[in-house]
Structures are given as C-alpha cells and as structure tokens.
Amino acid sequence: xxxxxxxxxxxxxxxxxxxxxxxxxxxxxxxxxxxxxxxxxxxxxxxxxxxxxxxxxxxxxxxxxxxxxxxxxxxxxxxxxxxxxxxxxxxxxxxxxxxxxxxxxxxxxxxxxxxxxxxxxxxxxxxxxxxxxxxxxxxxxxxxxxxxxxxxxxxxxxxxxxxxxxxxxxxxxxxxxxxxxxxxxxxxxxxxxxxxxxxxxxx
Amino acid sequence: xxxxxxxxxxxxxxxxxxxxxxxxxxxxxxxxxxxxxxxxxxxxxxxxxxxxxxxxxxxxxxxxxxxxxxxxxxxxxxxxxxxxxxxxxxxxxxxxxxxxxxxxxxxxxxxxxxxxxxxxxxxxxxxxxxxxxxxxxxxxxxxxxxxxxxxxxxxxxxxxxxxxxxxxxxxxxxxxxxxxxxxxxxxxxxxxxxxxxxxxxxx
Numbered sequence: 001x002x003x004x005x006x007x008x009x010x011x012x013x014x015x016x017x018x019x020x021x022x023x024x025x026x027x028x029x030x031x032x033x034x035x036x037x038x039x040x041x042x043x044x045x046x047x048x049x050x051x052x053x054x055x056x057x058x059x060x061x062x063x064x065x066x067x068x069x070x071x072x073x074x075x076x077x078x079x080x081x082x083x084x085x086x087x088x089x090x091x092x093x094x095x096x097x098x099x100x101x102x103x104x105x106x107x108x109x110x111x112x113x114x115x116x117x118x119x120x121x122x123x124x125x126x127x128x129x130x131x132x133x134x135x136x137x138x139x140x141x142x143x144x145x146x147x148x149x150x151x152x153x154x155x156x157x158x159x160x161x162x163x164x165x166x167x168x169x170x171x172x173x174x175x176x177x178x179x180x181x182x183x184x185x186x187x188x189x190x191x192x193x194x195x196x197x198x199x200x201x202x203x
Numbered sequence: 204x205x206x207x208x209x210x211x212x213x214x215x216x217x218x219x220x221x222x223x224x225x226x227x228x229x230x231x232x233x234x235x236x237x238x239x240x241x242x243x244x245x246x247x248x249x250x251x252x253x254x255x256x257x258x259x260x261x262x263x264x265x266x267x268x269x270x271x272x273x274x275x276x277x278x279x280x281x282x283x284x285x286x287x288x289x290x291x292x293x294x295x296x297x298x299x300x301x302x303x304x305x306x307x308x309x310x311x312x313x314x315x316x317x318x319x320x321x322x323x324x325x326x327x328x329x330x331x332x333x334x335x336x337x338x339x340x341x342x343x344x345x346x347x348x349x350x351x352x353x354x355x356x357x358x359x360x361x362x363x364x365x366x367x368x369x370x371x372x373x374x375x376x377x378x379x380x381x382x383x384x385x386x387x388x389x390x391x392x393x394x395x396x397x398x399x400x401x402x403x404x405x406x
Contacts, residue, residue, distance in 0.1 A: 033205040119325040121376050122318060124368050132376050155382035157372055158392055164376070169360055173335050173367070178360035189361055193308020193396045202392040 011140075016138045023059045024050040029071035038068060065138040071116065073131060076109045083142045091147050095195030101185045103170075104165055109182070111171025116173055118164075135160070146200050158197040165189060217316075225263045227253040232274035241271060241333045268341040270328065276334060279281055279312045286345045294350050298398025301346075302390045306373075310386070322374055338363070350402050355370030361400040369393060 001151060028050035033043045043064050061067040062080040069075040083086075086103060089097035101143040106114050140156040148155045168174045178186075196202065233252035235244045240314040246267050264270040265283040269361045272278040285304060292300035309317050324334060343359035370387075372378045381389075399405065 009219060016293070039382060089322075115325060118321070118371075121371070122322040122325050128291050129349075133377055136378060153380050154384065154392070157378045159367035160301055160376075160378055161372045161381065161393070162365060163368070164371045165364035165366070167238060168324070168367045168371060169364045172364075175360045175363055178364065181357065186358075189357070189400070192366070192399070193365070196395070197392070 021050070021052050021056050024052060025056060025060060025067060026071045029067045033068055033072050033130065038133050041068075043067075065134065068130075068134060072135065074113060074115055077105045079134075079139055083139055086143045087146060092198065093141070093191075093195075094147055094198055095191035095193070096187050097165070098159070098194045099166075099191045100183060101187055102166065102185045106167060108172060111167075111174075114167045114171040118119075118168060144198055149199065151202060155197055155202060158202060159194055162190065162193050162197065212296065224253070224255050224259050227255060228260060228263060228270060229274045236271055236333065238273050240337055241336050242273075246270075254352045256370060265380070268337065271333070272388060277316060279316055280308045282337075286342055290349060294402065296394075296398075297346070297350055297401055298394035299390050301362070301366070301397045301401075302369075303386060304395045306386045306389055307368070309370060309374060313376075314370075317370045317374045321371060330364045347401055354405060358400055359404060361405060362397055365393065365396050365400065 022090060025046065029041070029046045032049060034048045035041075036045070040103065041064070043054050045055045046064075047057060050056075056065055057063065061070060062078055066078045066080050069077070069079045075105055079170065082105075085101065086097055117131060143154065143155045143158065144152055170179050228249065232244070232249045235249045235252060238244075239248070244267070246257050246260045249267075249270065250260060251286065253259075260266065260270055264273060267280055269283050270280045272280075272282045285308075288304065289297065289300055320334060338360060343362055344355065346357055347359045373382050
C-alpha cells in the first residue's frame with residue numbers, strides 16, 4: 001500500500017525511499033525472481049524494474065535474500081536477521097536457539113503461511129523450487145558451515161527434515177498434543193535432535 | 204476393474220472371493236470412508252455396499268485399517284503387517300527398524316505416493332484429515348504404547364515430525380544430499396532420534 005509520497009525523489013529521478021519504494025521493489029522482485037530464478041535475478045535488475053536505486057534493496061530488506069523472502073515466499077521474518085541471531089547464539093545451545101526461533105516465528109503467524117509454503121513445495125510450483133535453494137543456501141548453510149565439524153550438506157538437510165516435519169505436524173496436519181504443546185516442552189524434546197544434526201555424531 | 208466372474212457366488216448371493224471381490228471392496232470402501240469418516244465407517248457397511256461377506260475384508264486386507272490404507276490412502280504397504288513387524292523388532296533398535304521400514308517402503312514407490320499424501324494433507328482434503336487419525340491410531344500408537352515409558356501421545360507426534368519431515372525432504376522437496384543418501388547412512392543419522400522419541404528422554 002502506497003502511503004508516503006511526501007519525501008519526493010532524491011536524485012536521478014528515483015522514487016522516494018518511503019513505503020512506495022518498498023512496495024515497488026516487492027512487486028518488481030516477484031516478477032524478476034519468477035522470470036530469472038533466485039540465482040539469475042540481480043538486485044540491479046529488480047531495482048531497475050522498480051525504478052529505484054539498488055541501495056534501497058539493502059535499506060528495506062537487508063539484501064536480495066530478504067527481498068526474496070518477503071516478495072516471493074512471504075516469510076514472516078527477515079532471513080538475514082535470523083541467520084545473524086543464530087550465529088550469535090551459544091554453539092552448545094544452537095539446537096535450542098533454532099527450535100525456539102522457528103516456533104516463535106511461525107506460531108505468531110498461526111501457521112497459515114507455513115501451510116502455504118508447504119503447499120507450494122508439494123505442488124512443485126516455481127516458488128517451491130526456489131524455496132529449496134533459498135533456505136539451503138541462505139539460512140541452513142550459514143549456520144551449519146560455522147558450527148558443524150564435517151558433513152555440512154548432510155547436516156543441513158537433516159536439520160531440514162526435523163524443522164519441516166515439526167512445522168507439518170504442528171501447523172499443517174495439527175496432530176495433538178504436539179500442535180498445542182508449549183515452546184519450552186517442544187524445545188526440550190526437539191532441540192537435542194537439531195543440536196546433534198548440526199554438531200554431533202550423524203554417521 | 205472386475206476381471207474374474209468365473210467363480211460365482213458361494214452363498215447368500217455374495218460375490219466370489221476373487222479379484223472382483225477385492226476390487227468391489229476397494230470401491231465401496233472409498234465411498235463409505237469419505238461419507239462416514241474412518242471411525243464412522245464399519246466393515247459391515249462397506250461389505251454390504253460391495254455386496255460381499257464382511258469376512259472378505261479380513262481375508263483381503265487384514266481388517267478395516269488395511270482396506271482404508273489401500274482404498275483411500277493408496278499406501279504402498281499393509282499397515283497391520285507393518286505394525287506387527289515393528290512390534291517384533293528389538294526394542295533397543297526400534298528407531299532403526301522404523302527408519303529402515305519407512306525408507307524401504309517409500310523408496311520403492313519413488314516417492315510419488317508420499318508426495319500425493321502430503322499434498323492431500325496440505326490441501327485439507329477429506330483424505331488428509333483421515334490420514335491423521337489413521338496413522339496416529341493405527342500405526343504410531345500401537346508401537347509406542349508398547350515401548351514408551353510415558354508421554355505416549357507426545358512421543359507419537361514427535362515420531363511423526365521426524366518421519367514426515369524425512370519424507371518431505373527426501374521425496375517431495377528432494378534436497379540433496381539427503382534425497383540420494385543410502386539407507387544405512389540415513390538410519391545411522393536418524394534412527395537415534397526416533398529411538399529417543401519413542402523410549403528416551405523427551406522432556
């Protein structure tokens with residue numbers, strides 16, 4: 001929604017850095033990501049299509065991954081900020097940090113967004129295909145490459161099995177009691193699994 | 204498809220116990236389960252609709268759950284046999300038995316059936332709703348009630364998170380390397396998780 005036109009363009013005919021710039025970037029990004037895929041789409045091309053300066057992508061979304069997360073995946077969090085938070089956590093409690101972050105993020109959306117994401121994956125839609133590359137390259141790998149002793153890729157996909165499954169059962173299939181279990185209990189049960197997949201023995 | 208009409212009905216006008224009986228039961232079951240839900244549908248009602256003796260349900264499917272698995276979920280295994288196999292496994296290696304059974308079953312179908320199941324869950328179709336009740340009551344609970352020290356329902360749903368997630372990543376999203384990892388490696392990585400969820404410390 002365009003609500004702020006008061007700033008006016010600053011130079012070279014760019015749109016202002018306000019809410020309309022943000023909205024233009026989201027709309028342009030959706031088109032460019034669908035056309036070019038995640039890797040093929042450049043910040044420069046998206047900004048050009050939106051008619052704004054490329055620096056606005058960093059300003060509003062923290063980079064290409066944040067723009068993708070919001071424009072295409074409609075994620076309820078900024079992926080770059082999430083990675084930074086996880087990298088700042090105590091490595092001996094990274095499993096707990098991941099589980100708590102996952103649940104607080106998705107619980108707050110009521111699970112509808114997670115269900116939509118999974119539906120796109122099971123339907124093999126374009127967004128679903130991009131989702132895989134995106135999470136793998138821009139969330140799991142950053143965290144796991146820093147903490148894992150070896151087997152980075154296997155570890156990343158093992159973490160994915162437990163997180164996707166937790167979301168499927170809690171938000172999509174809604175099996176009780178897990179769908180209503182409080183975050184402390186969920187963390188006590190599942191954090192040791194994530195901890196082992198990231199930094200423990202997996203083979 | 205009705206292919207065998209040579210046997211003729213045996214008594215009280217029932218159809219013969221051959222392939223056409225089996226097919227008639229599958230077709231009748233699909234209708235009755237959709238109309239009545241899993242719990243509401245009776246073997247007697249399904250057999251009556253199929254025009255066969257209720258004993259044929261046990262003969263061909265080992266009971267209501269096997270008929271449901273084949274007629275509605277189109278599972279590539281008989282759930283009653285699977286539960287029996289798992290209950291016969293060494294309790295100290297039940298995690299490994301579950302992971303190996305899951306992977307050998309679904310790997311052999313190429314994952315298409317699992318994808319279809321997950322699509323029905325994410326789309327909230329009738330079959331998806333019944334899938335939840337079915338797996339929970341007729342597979343997880345039998346195994347977990349025998350082996351778990353406490354917290355049966357939480358444990359069952361924890362197992363579900365890891366199995367559903369493993370299937371989502373291996374068969375639906377197909378994240379590498381996990382999608383192609385051999386069963387021994389998968390079991391070494393994931394069996395300890397299932398073992399703990401069934402009989403270890405979860406809170």
